[in-house]
Amino acid sequence: MIALENVTKRYGGQTVVDDVSLTLGGEGVTALIGPNGAGKTTLFSLVGRLVRPDAGRVTIGGLDITTTPSAELAKSLAVLRQENHVAARLTVHDLVEFGRFPHSRGRLTVEDRAHIEQAIDYLDLDAYRHRFLDELSGGQRQRAFIAMVLAQDTRYVLLDEPLNNLDLRHMTEIMRLVRRMADDLGKRVVTVLHDINFAATWSDRIVAMRDGSVVADAPAREIMRPEVLRAVYDTDVDVREIDGKPVALYYG
Template identity: 60%
Template sequence: MIIANGVTKTYGTECVVDNVTITLPAKGITSIIGPNGAGKSTFLSMVSRLLDMDKGTVTVDGLDVTKAPGDVLARRLSILRQDNHMTARLTVRDLVSFGRYPYSKGRLTIEDKTHIDDAIGYLNLVELEGRYLDELSGGQRQRAFVAMVLCQDTDYVLLDEPLNNLDMKHAMAMMKLLRRAANELGKTVVLVLHDINFASWYSDYIVAMRNGKVAHQGPAEAIIRPDILSDVYDMDIKVHEIGGQRVSLYYE
């Protein structure tokens, strides 16, 4: 599990993550939701050590992320940033192979190539592996980046707004792939999501942030409620159900 204790980040006089103490469960999908400026992406970046925290600690299965050697941490935890643009002209296979760097340091072994093949196959990219990234659609390119993260073969996979710039069809396909990875590969997937409907349908656990703090947390069915969501987003949110199953949200 991931344990954050007193995690804080301040820019000038603005505290964007304010003394967050939380335990994120192992296995399954945890979604971090909340309005813009809630501190979601900043918190995830500190968990993954992409961003230094001003105060606090984060451990992943007891491993202190601030003290662990980079290659050791990279074998335990992987992250896909929101701004995952590449300037180099790479093929899909080139990109996915980067996921093996913590193990091979660029000298790919037979085992590395097996992991690369498996990730490409898992994300349905076999027919595209020789294509350059700038020749792909947004949905195809996003799948390639997720394949790179899965190729890293870590127990913990962190994704910052993985549905950005995806239409509904490709967003749903992405969430189904991540659900499969959690179920079939035993991954712990932690997402920052803006779409509450996708968080509702695919998450096991939800953390709702507001003003740099954790406002609510718990199993999805305990958080996807009108009173909780209306409090988090400061607006009237209804949850539409059919036969007791959450279907969609609408706003007034």
């Protein structure tokens, strides 16, 4: 499990994550929602050891992230960030190979190659494997990065806004994939999502943040209520039932 105990992070005088205690990484898909500036990405950065907490402790599978070697943690936790700009010209295959770095330190074994093949197959990237990343569409690029995360072969997978800048078809495609990763491969996926309908449709649990604190944490269906969403986003959200599923309407 990924456990945060009384974690606080401040930037300047502003508290971005405020005394959060939370356990993530249960079975299935957990969605992290909340308005911009709620502290979702900072929370990911804290777990992904990119920033150090000012107070509190983060453990992954019982290992304290400040004392455990980074290479060890990279075998149980993979993080896909929001921005993935790469200066060098890499092919899809090169990128996916990097996923094996925590295991092989760059010297690929037969087992590493098997994992790379599996990840490329799983993301249906075989036809693009020798393409350069800057020659791919947004959806293909996102799949390539997810393939890298998959090749890392970790129990926990953190995805920060994987649907950013994708069109309808690719958004659905990525969410279907995330679901399959959880159901077929047993990954514990935690993902930041902005579209609450995607969160409700594809995740098992929703954690809602606001102003650096967790304001709601429940199964998806319980979060999809006007009063809860109002408290999270400070905006009126109508929730209707369509074919037995709650759908939030917030288009105006």
